Amino acid sequence: MHINKFVIPEIIFGKNALDQAGEACLRLGAKKVLIVSDKGVANAGWLDHVIEICRNSGLPFATFTDITPNPKDTEVIKGCSVFVENECDAIIGVGGGSALDVVKAIAILAANGGKISDYEGIDKIEKPLPPMVMIMTTAGSGSEVSQFSIIVDTERKRKMTIVSKTLVPDIAIIDPYTLVTKDSALTATTGMDVLTHAIEAYVSIAATPLTDVQAKNALALVSNYLRPSVASKTNMEAKEAMAMASLQAGLAFSNAILGAAHAISHAIGGRFLLPHGEINAILLPHIMDFNFIAVPKRFTEIAEMMGIDTRGLTQRDAGNAAIHFVKQLSIDIGIPERLNEVQFSEEDIDLISRTALEDACMITNPRDMDLEQVKTILRNVL
Amino acid sequence: MHINKFVIPEIIFGKNALDQAGEACLRLGAKKVLIVSDKGVANAGWLDHVIEICRNSGLPFATFTDITPNPKDTEVIKGCSVFVENECDAIIGVGGGSALDVVKAIAILAANGGKISDYEGIDKIEKPLPPMVMIMTTAGSGSEVSQFSIIVDTERKRKMTIVSKTLVPDIAIIDPYTLVTKDSALTATTGMDVLTHAIEAYVSIAATPLTDVQAKNALALVSNYLRPSVASKTNMEAKEAMAMASLQAGLAFSNAILGAAHAISHAIGGRFLLPHGEINAILLPHIMDFNFIAVPKRFTEIAEMMGIDTRGLTQRDAGNAAIHFVKQLSIDIGIPERLNEVQFSEEDIDLISRTALEDACMITNPRDMDLEQVKTILRNVL
Numbered sequence: 001m002h003i004n005k006f007v008i009p010e011i012i013f014g015k016n017a018l019d020q021a022g023e024a025c026l027r028l029g030a031k032k033v034l035i036v037s038d039k040g041v042a043n044a045g046w047l048d049h050v051i052e053i054c055r056n057s058g059l060p061f062a063t064f065t066d067i068t069p070n071p072k073d074t075e076v077i078k079g080c081s082v083f084v085e086n087e088c089d090a091i092i093g094v095g096g097g098s099a100l101d102v103v104k105a106i107a108i109l110a111a112n113g114g115k116i117s118d119y120e121g122i123d124k125i126e127k128p129l130p131p132m133v134m135i136m137t138t139a140g141s142g143s144e145v146s147q148f149s150i151i152v153d154t155e156r157k158r159k160m161t162i163v164s165k166t167l168v169p170d171i172a173i174i175d176p177y178t179l180v181t182k183d184s185a186l187t188a189t190t191g192m193d194v195l196t197h198a199i200e201a202y203v204s205i206a207a208t209p210l211t212d213v214q215a216k217n218a219l220a221l222v223s224n225y226l227r228p229s230v231a232s233k234t235n236m237e238a239k240e241a242m243a244m245a246s247l248q249a250g251l252a253f254s255n256a257i258l259g260a261a262h263a264i265s266h267a268i269g270g271r272f273l274l275p276h277g278e279i280n281a282i283l284l285p286h287i288m289d290f291n292f293i294a295v296p297k298r299f300t301e302i303a304e305m306m307g308i309d310t311r312g313l314t315q316r317d318a319g320n321a322a323i324h325f326v327k328q329l330s331i332d333i334g335i336p337e338r339l340n341e342v343q344f345s346e347e348d349i350d351l352i353s354r355t356a357l358e359d360a361c362m363i364t365n366p367r368d369m370d371l372e373q374v375k376t377i378l379r380n381v382l
Numbered sequence: 383m384h385i386n387k388f389v390i391p392e393i394i395f396g397k398n399a400l401d402q403a404g405e406a407c408l409r410l411g412a413k414k415v416l417i418v419s420d421k422g423v424a425n426a427g428w429l430d431h432v433i434e435i436c437r438n439s440g441l442p443f444a445t446f447t448d449i450t451p452n453p454k455d456t457e458v459i460k461g462c463s464v465f466v467e468n469e470c471d472a473i474i475g476v477g478g479g480s481a482l483d484v485v486k487a488i489a490i491l492a493a494n495g496g497k498i499s500d501y502e503g504i505d506k507i508e509k510p511l512p513p514m515v516m517i518m519t520t521a522g523s524g525s526e527v528s529q530f531s532i533i534v535d536t537e538r539k540r541k542m543t544i545v546s547k548t549l550v551p552d553i554a555i556i557d558p559y560t561l562v563t564k565d566s567a568l569t570a571t572t573g574m575d576v577l578t579h580a581i582e583a584y585v586s587i588a589a590t591p592l593t594d595v596q597a598k599n600a601l602a603l604v605s606n607y608l609r610p611s612v613a614s615k616t617n618m619e620a621k622e623a624m625a626m627a628s629l630q631a632g633l634a635f636s637n638a639i640l641g642a643a644h645a646i647s648h649a650i651g652g653r654f655l656l657p658h659g660e661i662n663a664i665l666l667p668h669i670m671d672f673n674f675i676a677v678p679k680r681f682t683e684i685a686e687m688m689g690i691d692t693r694g695l696t697q698r699d700a701g702n703a704a705i706h707f708v709k710q711l712s713i714d715i716g717i718p719e720r721l722n723e724v725q726f727s728e729e730d731i732d733l734i735s736r737t738a739l740e741d742a743c744m745i746t747n748p749r750d751m752d753l754e755q756v757k758t759i760l761r762n763v764l
Contacts (some may be wrong), residue, residue: 003396010547011592014385165392209626210393213595245590 004174004208005074006255008145008163009134009172013247018135018175021050021092028131028170030090032060034083036103037094038067041137044181050094050135062086064106071098072152072182073116076105083110090131094171096190097141097150097276102136104149104167107132116151120160122360125167132169135179139229139242139341140190140277142197142250144172152270159270161360168254170246174247176240184230188333189277190243191226194218194282195250195326196280199288199302200259201252203295204364208256214253219305221245223325230333260369261287263359264377267352282334286377292319294366338381349378386590386674390527391516391546391554397622400557403432403474404439410513410552412472416465418485419476420449426563432476432517446488452655453480454534455498458487467494473515478572479523479532479658482516484723486531486549489514494755498533502542504742512570514551518764519560519612521624522572522659524632526554526581540654543742552635556629558622566612570715571659573608573624576600576661577708578630579661581642581670582682583634585677586746589634592640597634601687603627605707612715637668642751643669645677645741646759649734654724663717668759674701676748717751720763730757731760 012020013112024031033054037047040066062083067075083091083106093103105116107129112119119125134144143149149162179187185246199219201211225241232238264287265279292299302309306325310318328335344352353374356362362369391418394402415436419429424447435444449457465473465488474487487498489511494501501507516526525531531544564572580600583593607623614620646669674681681701681710685692688707692700704726712719726734735756738744744751 003394003402005400006390006393006395008388009389011388012385013388013590013592018384020385208632209599210395213599213630217595219589248592248595362750 001056004210006208006210007147007168008251008254009169010067011145011172011247012061013174013244015177016175017173018049019053020176021133021135021173022053022059024133024171024173025092025131026058027134028090029129032062032086032088033092034066034086034088034106035063035092036060036079036099036106037065038099039065042376043093044315046094046137046181046291050092059270062088065103067098069098069275070152070269071102072154072157074154075115076102076109076151077380079106080109088272090133092133092135094135094137096136096138098139100136100143101149101151103132105151105162108162110148117153117160119162122163124162129166129259133171133173134169135175135271136175136179136246137178138182138186138190139246142246144169144174144283145247145250145365146254148254150266152273157271158355159266163360172204174243176236176243179230179239179243180233182233185334188230188335189275189281190231190276191333192224192281192284192330192335193277194242194246195222195226195329196261196284197249197253197258198222199284199307200261201249201304203291203298203366204256204259205366206364210254211256212343214248215256215334216305218245218249218252219302222309223306226329227332257364258289258361259287259365260362263362263365263373264352264356266359266361267355268339270355271348271352273382274339274341277382278335281330281338282337282376285326286364286380288319288323288326290369291367292316298342344378344382353378386592388590388592389550390633390636392760393527393554393556393629395556395626396478397557397559398543398557398561400431400645401435402423403555404441405514405516406515406553406555407441407472407474407513410472411732412441412513414470414514415472415474416467416468416470417443417445417474417476417486418449418461418481418488419445420468420481421447423477423481428476428519428560428563432474432680437675439688443595444470446684449480449484451480452534452651453484454536456536457500458484458491458533461488462491462535470562472515474515474517475516476519478518478562479525482518482523483531483533485514485516487544496671497541499535499543502547502737503642506547511548515555515562516551517555517557518628520564520568520572521561521628524628524635525633526551526556527629527638530636532648534655539653540647541691541736543648544754545742552664557725558618558625561621562615564615567716569665570612570717571657573604573611573659573715574657574663574712574717577604577608577630577680578643578666578675579631579635579640580604581666582643583631583638585680586638586641587748588638588746590722596630597638598683598687599625600631600634603630605688608711611712616696639746640748641669641673642744645744645747646734646738646756648741649737649744650721652737653730653734656721656723660717661721663712664719664763665759667708668762670701670705672707672751672755673747674698691695726760726764731757735760
């Protein structure tokens with residue numbers, strides 16, 4: 001039996017879509033909403049904008065912004081206290097993957113109690129969550145539409161991957177205007193995260209025709225628009241294309257799940273708290289090369305979506321061209337080839353490799369990967 | 383401001399997906415479910431199959447099958463009585479567009495009271511509806527994923543188009559095995575309905591990148607698989623492709639809405655109760671020809687998705703090739719070129735044309751259409 005499941009939130013996409021946040025919450029029956037954001041997004045002015053929208057909608061609110069990149073279980077506990085103490089009944093997230101993943105984790109604890117580590121893995125959440133409205137301000141994580149939340153376990157120094165259909169938000173709001181405040185480095189790394197989502201979802205063993213159309217479109221958009229989006233904060237054509245790419249890659253990977261790049265990236269990021277998109281970008285060509293033999297035809301299709309003319313090429317040549325495309329894109333937008341910032345010990349490599357093999361994203365990687373193979377890839381990116 | 387909204391149900395797609403119907407209802411909190419179907423589907427055995435699934439899931443149920451093609455307001459009232467008298471709190475639809483549209487209309491009346499004509503038009507439904515699980519047994523209407531319900535007003539002899547996000551079902555189940563009991567004539571007409579959905583959604587003024595990817599994929603699948611699906615009841619590759627085409631066209635048109643073919647088809651079908659897919663198939667090439675000047679580039683893309691090599695063709699030539707493709711497809715699968723079964727009087731033509739101009743689907747047609755233009759098209763298909 002081969003059953004495809006596909007779940008996505010209601011989507012509101014477009015310039016000024018943000019202005020519908022208040023109405024969206026009221027429509028879900030919210031009486032008082034917790035607005036969750038991070039300091040970068042608050043400094044850029046988007047938190048104030050959402051507060052004003054809630055005021056204009058007559059919707060009482062509390063706020064929580066005590067969130068760091070690679071968000072922590074300790075931050076989730078604090079956010080949940082704010083939710084409970086203020087008697088909120090719905091949550092708005094405003095930000096990138098960090099803020100939105102914290103929204104989901106707060107919702108889990110508020111409705112189900114316990115510790116966030118109780119919910120690590122697939123389908124561990126029992127009670128229904130409060131309504132969630134997600135406003136995505138980076139074209140990156142896809143958290144606004146996905147059934148994933150990634151939270152750092154500060155004691156175990158590792159990322160927990162929590163997967164459940166109930167984590168799919170009720171309403172996702174994607175407003176390309178919010179991308180104009182992102183600096184070029186963040187645009188580059190989050191954009192490479194989108195590319196990684198699209199490619200891993202497309203070669204996932206759980207890919208379906210419904211996820212394929214989204215992944216392919218996202219791939220074509222990133223290939224054409226990530227460079228100009230990094231080059232200019234105000235190129236709205238590029239911002240809009242990257243916002244759509246992020247959304248479509250999110251729809252794809254939320255339902256097709258991901259692969260080894262994300263599994264290893266979570267393991268590295270949990271231990272060393274490096275930028276998720278950058279780790280993915282560095283790992284991606286190595287994982288593509290490793291996965292090629294599992295799905296050679298798919299790699300020709302990936303090359304074609306990148307705009308490569310594959311006529312007359314062997315599958316291996318087309319796959320190599322796709323891998324080269326990813327490497328050149330990273331170079332063009334200033335992403336390093338290796339994780340130079342951190343010194344990994346042999347002990348780190350062993351621990352990270354073992355953690356990666358346990359990550360939920362590894363299950364859908366198209367090629368089986370063993371401990372030595374993970375270690376080899378890690379050594380290649382250090 | 384240009385905002386795209388995209389709403390779809392949770393989707394379960396695949397061979398034997400049907401077996402998940404009971405679990406789907408329980409997950410939505412159902413205590414007792416009304417199973418709505420029509421006699422054709424019941425005779426094919428699918429109703430008994432769903433009853434057995436409910437029994438195995440320990441889910442109490444009632445049934446209602448008093449539904450005819452082009453379903454009527456009077457049938458909705460009867461179905462609602464059965465829902466209320468049996469104290470049901472959720473509905474499963476099993477069938478094609480007729481049964482599923484009745485499910486939605488029963489849900490409207492059960493939760494909101496009044497007459498079904500009170501809800502004609504866009505966004506007239508106020509109170510939330512009971513959970514709905516839709517099992518699609520024809521690859522046609524797309525009702526299992528759409529925000530539409532089309533019900534005949536028996537007094538006014540016209541179809542009412544009811545559009546509301548709240549009509550999007552909670553869970554859509556698409557099982558290609560259910561298509562093997564359809565006869566070739568029904569496969570042909572419902573398949574042409576899918577093609578009409580894909581083309582009208584693609585040229586709609588409300589089309590977005592999210593609906594475009596679905597419409598294009600549906601178009602390619604119908605172009606390749608409708609003929610073999612009509613030719614054989616048991617060609618599972620063709621059945622699976624047509625099931626996916628129907629689903630993707632449904633996702634597209636539910637969010638991009640439709641156009642003049644559906645507006646006129648509803649007006650004809652409401653008055654003369656002819657098969658919806660057949661009317662659409664007959665109208666489609668005429669509407670394509672009329673709409674061409676509004677979106678010439680889109681017609682080249684349509685031709686390409688049909689597999690036509692458009693290199694060296696003018697936009698007009700490519701558009702003509704697409705129109706010819708539709709006509710030839712209809713001929714191949716035994717659909718007539720004209721509505722020969724009915725004698726239209728001049729009075730009928732006037733009334734149908736006026737009704738068509740008032741249909742909600744006319745709003746998103748890419749080219750403005752006036753009364754004389756509708757009449758001209760009608761005279762061409764009589």
